[in-house]
Amino acid sequence: xxxxxxxxxxxxxxxxxxxxxxxxxxxxxxxxxxxxxxxxxxxxxxxxxxxxxxxxxxxxxxxxxxxxxxxxxxxxxxxxxxxxxxxxxxxxxxxxxxxxxxxxxxxxxxxxxxxxxxxxxxxxxxxxxxxxxxxxxxxxxxxxxxxxxxxxxxxxxxxxxxxxxxxxxxxxxxxxxxxxxxxxxxxxxxxxxxxxxxxxxxxxxxxxxxxxxxxxxxxxxxxxxxxxxxxxxxxxxxxxxxxxxxxxxxxxxxxxxxxxx
Amino acid sequence: xxxxxxxxxxxxxxxxxxxxxxxxxxxxxxxxxxxxxxxxxxxxxxxxxxxxxxxxxxxxxxxxxxxxxxxxxxxxxxxxxxxxxxxxxxxxxxxxxxxxxxxxxxxxxxxxxxxxxxxxxxxxxxxxxxxxxxxxxxxxxxxxxxxxxxxxxxxxxxxxxxxxxxxxxxxxxxxxxxxxxxxxxxxxxxxxxxxxxxxxxxxxxxxxxxxxxxxxxxxxxxxxxxxxxxxxxxxxxxxxxxxxxxxxxxxxxxxxxxxxxxxxxxxxxxxxxxxxxxxxxxxxx
Numbered sequence: 043x044x045x046x047x048x049x050x051x052x053x054x055x056x057x058x059x060x061x062x063x064x065x066x067x068x069x070x071x072x073x074x075x076x077x078x079x080x081x082x083x084x085x086x087x088x089x090x091x092x093x094x095x096x097x098x099x100x101x102x103x104x105x106x107x108x109x110x111x112x113x114x115x116x117x118x119x120x121x122x123x124x125x126x127x128x129x130x131x132x133x134x135x136x137x138x139x140x141x142x143x144x145x146x147x148x149x150x151x152x153x154x155x156x157x158x159x160x161x162x163x164x165x166x167x168x169x170x171x172x173x174x175x176x177x178x179x180x181x182x183x184x185x186x187x188x189x190x191x192x193x194x195x196x197x198x199x200x201x202x203x204x205x206x207x208x209x210x211x212x213x214x215x216x217x218x219x220x221x222x223x224x225x226x227x228x229x230x231x232x233x234x235x236x237x238x239x240x241x242x243x244x245x246x247x248x249x250x251x252x253x254x255x256x257x258x259x260x261x262x263x264x265x266x267x268x269x270x271x272x273x274x275x276x277x278x279x280x281x282x283x284x285x286x287x288x289x290x291x292x293x294x295x296x297x298x299x300x301x302x303x
Numbered sequence: 304x305x306x307x308x309x310x311x312x313x314x315x316x317x318x319x320x321x322x323x324x325x326x327x328x329x330x331x332x333x334x335x336x337x338x339x340x341x342x343x344x345x346x347x348x349x350x351x352x353x354x355x356x357x358x359x360x361x362x363x364x365x366x367x368x369x370x371x372x373x374x375x376x377x378x379x380x381x382x383x384x385x386x387x388x389x390x391x392x393x394x395x396x397x398x399x400x401x402x403x404x405x406x407x408x409x410x411x412x413x414x415x416x417x418x419x420x421x422x423x424x425x426x427x428x429x430x431x432x433x434x435x436x437x438x439x440x441x442x443x444x445x446x447x448x449x450x451x452x453x454x455x456x457x458x459x460x461x462x463x464x465x466x467x468x469x470x471x472x473x474x475x476x477x478x479x480x481x482x483x484x485x486x487x488x489x490x491x492x493x494x495x496x497x498x499x500x501x502x503x504x505x506x507x508x509x510x511x512x513x514x515x516x517x518x519x520x521x522x523x524x525x526x527x528x529x530x531x532x533x534x535x536x537x538x539x540x541x542x543x544x545x546x547x548x549x550x551x552x553x554x555x556x557x558x559x560x561x562x563x564x565x566x567x568x569x570x571x572x573x574x575x576x577x578x579x580x581x582x583x584x585x586x587x588x
Contacts, residue, residue: 094472095472120473122473128469130466136522
C-alpha cells in the first residue's frame with residue numbers, strides 16, 4: 043500500500059494547442075473519498091482521461107500508487123463509472139454481462155471467466171442488491187439500478203482507484219445512500235475514490251477531501267479547509283449565487299464539517 | 304410441383320449447388336459481422352467501405368494477386384482518407400464519407416470499364432454467384448474462415464469495444480487494434496459479398512440481418528444466432544427463387560432479407576410495432 047495514491051506533478055494537457063488543464067499538481071492519499079468540483083469545461087473530464095491514460099500530458103508526470111499509467115492499466119487499478127448518458131442502454135447485454143466486463147483485464151485472450159471472476163461478479167452484484175436482477179437487459183432497469191450495475195462493475199474490477207462521473211445524477215435516494223455507504227466502506231479498506239460532481243451539498247456530506255478545478259487545480263485538501271466560499275467563487279468564476287445551491291446552505295454545512303463521521 | 308421437387312430439381316446442376324453453398328456461406332459470415340456493424344453504428348461505414356474496395360479489386364485483378372488483398376488496402380485506405388479529410392477540414396463526417404466513397408467507387412468504375420476488358424462490370428456491380436469460378440469459391444472460403452475465427456477469438460473484446468470503448472481502454476485493451484480488426488473484416492467480407500450479391504448490395508448483407516436480429520433479441524448471443532439464421536435462409540431461398548423466376552440472385556437475396564426485417568419490425572414479440580401499439584393502448588386506458 044502506497045501512502046500517496048494519486049500523484050500529479052505539473053501536468054499540462056492540451057488538445058490541438060488549446061490548454062485544457064494547466065500545470066496541475068495534486069497529491070491524494072490512499073483511503074480518501076475526494077470530490078472533484080468545477081464547472082463544465084473546467085478540466086474535470088480531462089483530469090479523468092489523464093488518470094485513465096487516454097490523453098498524454100504535454101508536461102509533467104502522473105503516478106498512481108507509485109507507478110506510471112501504462113503499468114497501472116495492466117494492473118486494473120483504475121475503475122471508472124461512466125455517466126448514464128454515455129451508455130447505450132439498448133445494447134443487448136444483461137446486468138451480469140456488464141459486471142463481468144469488469145473482470146476482462148484478469149482473463150486470458152478468450153475472456154473465459156474462471157471461478158474467482160464469477161465469485162467477484164456475484165459479490166459485487168450482491169453488494170449493490172442487483173443479484174436478483176442479473177438476467178435483465180440493461181435497458182429494463184430504473185435509473186438507480188442502472189447506476190448500481192456500473193458501480194458493481196467497478197467493484198468487480200477490484201481496482202484501488204475509483205473514478206465516478208456525476209454518480210448521483212438521476213438516481214433514487216436508496217441508490218444514493220447505498221453508494222455513499224459503499225464508498226465509505228471502500229475508503230476504510232484503503233481505496234481512493236474521486237467523484238466528479240456539480241452537487242456541492244453532497245461533497246460536504248461524505249467527501250473528506252476536495253479538489254477545486256478551473257483549468258488548473260486551484261486548491262485541494264481537507265474538505266473543511268478547502269471548501270470555503272472564497273475558494274468556491276474562484277472555482278466558479280465568482281458566480282456561486284447562480285448554482286443550484288444557496289449561500290445559506292453552504293454556511294450551514296460549513297458549521298458542521300465532517301458531518302459524515 | 305411439390306415442395307421436395309422444388310428443392311431438389313435445381314440441384315442437378317453443379318452451378319446451382321455451388322451457388323447455393325457459396326451464398327449460404329457468405330450469408331452466414333456477413334450476418335455474423337452485421338451484428339457488430341449494427342451495434343457499433345457502422346452501417347454508413349459499411350456502405351462506404353464496401354463501395355470503396357472496387358478500385359482495389361480491379362487493381363488486384365490486373366496484378367493477378369488475390370482480390371481480397373486489393374480490397375483490404377482500399378477498404379482500410381478509404382477509412383484513413385475519411386479520417387484525414389475530417390480532421391483537416393471543416394466538413395462534417397457524413398459529407399466526408401459520402402464524398403470519399405463515391406470518389407473511390409467512381410475511380411473503380413473507370414478502371415473496370417477502360418482497363419480491364421475481360422471482367423464483366425455487371426458481375427462486379429450485381430454479383431454473379433450462378434457463374435462463380437472455383438478460384439473465387441476458394442477465396443470466399445478463405446475469407447470466411449479468417450472472419451469467423453477472428454470473430455470467435457475476439458468476440459468478447461469486440462462486444463466490449465462496441466458497447467463501452469472507454470472501459471475497454473481503461474483496462475488496457477488496445478482499441479485502435481480492435482477498430483482496425485473490425486475494419487479489415489469489413490473490407491474482406493465486402494469481397495466475399497461482392498461474389499454473391501454484387502458490390503452495390505453488399506451493404507445489405509452487412510446490415511439487414513443484424514438489424515432484424517436486434518429487434519428480436521436482448522442478448523448478444525441470441526442476436527448473433529438469429530442474424531446468421533436469417534442471413535443463411537435469405538441466401539439459400541433467394542438463390543432458389545432467382546433460379547425459378549430467372550431474376551437477379553443478389554436482388555432476390557436482399558429482397559428476402561428486407562422482408563424478414565419488415566416481418567420482425569411488425570411482429571417482434573418485444574420490440575415490434577404491434578406490441579408497442581398494444582402497450583400504448585393499455586397506457587392510454
